Amino acid sequence: MNKYLLILLAFSLSIKLSAQDKPGYKNKNAPIEDRIKDLVPRMTLDEKILQLNQFTAGLNTNANNIGEAIKHIPSGIGSLIYFGTDPVYRNEIQKKAIGKSRLGIPILFGFDVIHGFRTVYPISLGAACSWNPSLVSQACANAAKEAKLSGIDWTFSPMIDVARDPRWGSVSEGYGEDPYTYAVFGVACVKGYQGKSLSDQYSIAACLKHYVGYSESEGGRDYHYSDVSMQSLWETYLPPYEACVKAGAATLMSAFNDISGVPATANHYTLTEVLKDRWKHDGFVVSDWDAINQLIPQGVATDCKEAGYKAFMAGVEMDMTDSIYKENLAKLVEEKKIPITKIDDAVSRVLRIKFRLGLFENPYTPVVSENDRYLNAESLKVAAQLASESMVLLKNNNNTLPITQSVKQIALIGPMAADKTNLLGAWSYNGKDADVESISEGVFKEFGKTATINYAKGCEFDGADESGFAMAIESAKKSEIILLCLGEKKAWSGENASRSSISLSTIQEKLVQELKTLGKPIVLILSNGRPLELIRIEPLLDAIIEIWQPGIAGGSALAGILSGRINPSGKLTMTFPLTTGQIPIYYNSRQSARPYGVMGKYQNISSDPLYWFGHGLSYTSYNYGKLKISSTKITMGEKLIAEIEVENTGKMKGAETVLWYISDPACTISRPMKELKYFEKKEIFSAKKVTYRFEIEPMRDLSYTNADGKRFLETGDY
């Protein structure tokens, strides 16, 4: 054998050996379940447990989650909340996980990407008022791309907690008061974030939160007890989760609240019996921040060990930040309290999402400049469109709006007029003031050439300083119309931002009253994160536009509505109570026993809210034709087609959302007076008619659930 042959033989032998040595879990062509089955038995107990923990990378500036930045990140950690945006730093951490941990399991980097990343879109409550789920889905896809290029694989979004108490700060993070609306927008978000496949280049994993019943915390006080009956669990709070799980949501977050005595983070029924056994969810559940530890103050665990045991056995696979799993699970396994098969199942779930994301093959973030990452033309376009579609024209007496070109002097007043920070809204961690177009910038651009804009701040958001009133009055005196920009600071809503009264601050209300004395038309522009109590000021106003916290592109969107360049099309997804004392008040409540006359109504105020769910005006008018239905009788397996023709009877093109409700006046378990089952938004040109169509499927649209989640369909009139 000559020398060359020997070298060749040795070479082919080494190839054979390395192919044999390559563990099965590293074979990208093998099915994911085979890769999991190969990897889990190779892991030690400590390695498994570390995969079930999430630490932080970087300092969290969320005042509600104070914690030291972790100095030493173990290379075998399951997940990190990544507070940075630098892909290089992120890749360095990942490199240690791949190179230094024994099995080279990649870390999953998570972050709260709630309504955009650097391109900040309207808060979710506003976005839902667009009734345009495909636009919201697009916004989520764009946000996913910006996040992914900043090192993030997983977002803690969407929040799909049906919220009926506007005192609760996190209503800003949700889609209003109706379960169906949540289901539709939740699914739109999941599809936007996760794309066609989790392994797509710019897909990130979604996390449904806060599972479940979090929005029911008593008195709207965050983190408090929630009394959720099994009936409302199944008919109100679980349906959005079920829809999103079916749409493929990779993960869920267990909530902080105590659900009628069993905290959500220790709730075997919701986390295992419902989610895993019935719905067959095969991803994993992460606890909310420190939520396992909080089982102690919640009164179901005496110490961290018991808290860890309860959360894990209930079905929480990953521990967000409180290290309880890391410190206690091994001991619990040794003591045979936790079976190893349960640990293996939990690890498999975490690994499954990592495999699906393609992290084993592509663990690193491509490094591109911030210019190439953020605020691209497509994202800006979606931000502008969503901002304009989310704004709701609540009142427009005597066609005060749009403002015609004959108006030559416009007063622009209020603490929100030149503000940028607060337009970003809560949970806009990477948003920058410099990216935001303020109301005044939008107004100057829109009207600057045809009118003089007389600006005055008037007052701060709160406090008692009235020294700015005089200048506001001066500006208003010079002007033909007053644009008054009021609202809430962004920190007044979001997590841990409950308010006992949902009215504007006294100083802002006083400013309205002062300006009213001038007798000029006042347009109130409201930017806030929840429905507000407007009872004292609404009668003083000629027009009201709710712009929510519109993100970076609110200024132009609003200005376009003010000038009539844009015809408003938003409708409320959450009722505006007349007073805080009316809470809870929502459209899909059940009928009272004495609905007639004044029985059971408030003695001092109307029992109706100021603006119901679904309210929203336009500059054009629509005429709804007669409802046509394909049949007046229907049996179980059939479909019924309902159609309505809507005519744009005004002069301007518009977009009208038709909301289809069902009611079932007599049923074994009483039904809400009406329930939204479908909606559709369409453009209608002036003097044109468009047909809207709803295909009613009896089991889907007419059935009801009992307190155990079983669905029934009854004969009767609907």
Ligand code: BGC
């Ligand atoms: C919030 C979650 C959030 C988590 C991580 C918690 O305090 O309740 O909504 O995803 O922190 O930042």
